[in-house]
Amino acid sequence: MRGSPLLQLLGLVIALVLLAFPLHYLTSAPRMETPPVNSDAAMSNVRQVELKLVSSAVPFTFEIRFLGKPLWTGTAQRATETKTVQIPFPPEGVDLTIDAHWTNPGMDALQLTVTPGEQPPLSQTLWGDGKVSDTITLREGTQ
Amino acid sequence: MKFSRLLPALVLFLSIALRHAHAEDKLAIASFSTILTEIAQKVGGQEVTVTGLIQLGQDPHEFQLSPSDLQAVSGARVVLTSGKNLEHYFNNLRDATKADLLPVGDKLPSLKMRAGEDEKTAKSGFIEDPHWWNSVPNVEEATFIVRDELVKLDPAHADEYRANAQSYADQLQQLNGWVKQKIAELPRDQRKLVTSHDAFQYFAKEYGFKIYSIEGLSTEDEPSLRHVSDLIDQIRKQQVKAVFLESALNPKVSVEITRESGAKTGGTLYADGLGTGDGATFEGMIKHNVTTIVDALK
Numbered sequence: 001m002r003g004s005p006l007l008q009l010l011g012l013v014i015a016l017v018l019l020a021f022p023l024h025y026l027t028s029a030p031r032m033e034t035p036p037v038n039s040d041a042a043m044s045n046v047r048q049v050e051l052k053l054v055s056s057a058v059p060f061t062f063e064i065r066f067l068g069k070p071l072w073t074g075t076a077q078r079a080t081e082t083k084t085v086q087i088p089f090p091p092e093g094v095d096l097t098i099d100a101h102w103t104n105p106g107m108d109a110l111q112l113t114v115t116p117g118e119q120p121p122l123s124q125t126l127w128g129d130g131k132v133s134d135t136i137t138l139r140e141g142t143q
Numbered sequence: 144m145k146f147s148r149l150l151p152a153l154v155l156f157l158s159i160a161l162r163h164a165h166a167e168d169k170l171a172i173a174s175f176s177t178i179l180t181e182i183a184q185k186v187g188g189q190e191v192t193v194t195g196l197i198q199l200g201q202d203p204h205e206f207q208l209s210p211s212d213l214q215a216v217s218g219a220r221v222v223l224t225s226g227k228n229l230e231h232y233f234n235n236l237r238d239a240t241k242a243d244l245l246p247v248g249d250k251l252p253s254l255k256m257r258a259g260e261d262e263k264t265a266k267s268g269f270i271e272d273p274h275w276w277n278s279v280p281n282v283e284e285a286t287f288i289v290r291d292e293l294v295k296l297d298p299a300h301a302d303e304y305r306a307n308a309q310s311y312a313d314q315l316q317q318l319n320g321w322v323k324q325k326i327a328e329l330p331r332d333q334r335k336l337v338t339s340h341d342a343f344q345y346f347a348k349e350y351g352f353k354i355y356s357i358e359g360l361s362t363e364d365e366p367s368l369r370h371v372s373d374l375i376d377q378i379r380k381q382q383v384k385a386v387f388l389e390s391a392l393n394p395k396v397s398v399e400i401t402r403e404s405g406a407k408t409g410g411t412l413y414a415d416g417l418g419t420g421d422g423a424t425f426e427g428m429i430k431h432n433v434t435t436i437v438d439a440l441k
Contacts, residue, residue: 067330092330092334095326134320137331137351
């Protein structure tokens with residue numbers, strides 16, 4: 001061996017550093033970024049949906065929530081109320097949370113009918129003593 | 144004079160003796176499930192003593208029955224077990240105790256699971272999923288099963304057991320309403336659950352999730368490289384946002400899958416019963432799991 005030991009050591013370190021880059025590239029697993037939520041798919045499921053409430057008594061106050069946010073709130077003086085909204089309605093269906101209070105005490109019923117686009121209507125009825133509070137699932141082909 | 148001096152001591156003695164006699168009058172229950180321990184305490188109230196053999200946070204899949212456990216259950220009139228073949232030591236327990244054995248889960252509807260390689264009972268290749276407690280309505284049904292057993296064994300306190308069971312069932316119905324409302328914040332097409340082992344089938348069926356599990360039915364199962372690779376592909380293809388860890392399991396494989404798939408770690412779930420901290424009660428466990436899942440997948 002010729003030359004200073006210090007120079008030899010320096011040469012070895014440089015060689016190892018140069019080798020480290022391709023080794024790291026070859027051996028490390030490919031890392032994927034978090035996939036974005038497929039907003040196109042969600043948007044393609046958006047439909048014009050008609051909501052219809054039929055109550056056994058009036059007046060009553062109500063709130064319907066979709067994905068944790070109010071979709072339709074109000075105080076109804078008539079037994080039947082309707083509203084049209086635009087929401088995603090995937091084949092898996094949707095969950096709607098319904099809270100309603102009647103002014104007069106007693107057992108009452110509230111029927112929610114949902115008609116997504118040209119599809120057949122989906123309907124569920126809730127019963128309660130002065131109030132109802134529940135989360136219902138509406139899915140095509142189940143009602 | 145002498146009698147008046149002795150009177151306080153006599154009263155004290157009688158009081159201790161009465162208390163002791165009342166404790167012996169109580170219906171003794173032993174439980175091999177943290178969930179059933181809570182149910183028995185809620186339904187039995189002041190009229191029972193409950194000995195829980197599985198501790199909070201303990202993995203029931205790996206529990207080994209010891210002589211001291213048999214000693215602990217020896218005075219029980221009824222022994223509650225999860226059932227659905229979770230307790231691999233069930234036959235030994237049955238042979239070693241004179242108490243009634245009540246495998247509560249056996250009275251509940253079953254979901255079938257593909258058996259692991261070490262599952263000796265699986266002739267058809269499928270076994271019953273034992274994790275029934277991850278559905279709130281199942282726990283409500285279990286409450287009534289325990290109530291009926293206590294009424295049968297101790298009819299003198301039937302009214303108390305019925306009232307206590309109804310009170311707890313009402314709490315569970317309120318809890319289930321909260322669960323449904325919280326999960327409704329999550330679109331149905333985003334309800335994809337990747338967990339460490341296959342413990343959330345009943346939860347998934349009840350609340351509309353699709354399950355992708357890393358390990359098998361038991362926490363002792365090891366995932367194959369092929370299964371891990373397929374799962375990573377599924378997570379990417381299905382755009383699953385989060386992978387969940389479990390409180391009683393080593394997170395190594397889950398963390399590796401999370402890293403490879405690009406999903407995030409969604410948090411730690413209580414899968415096999417009550418845990419410590421906020422998972423020490425059934426309500427706390429369910430609220431922790433549901434909040435963790437919904438917040439991570441939103």
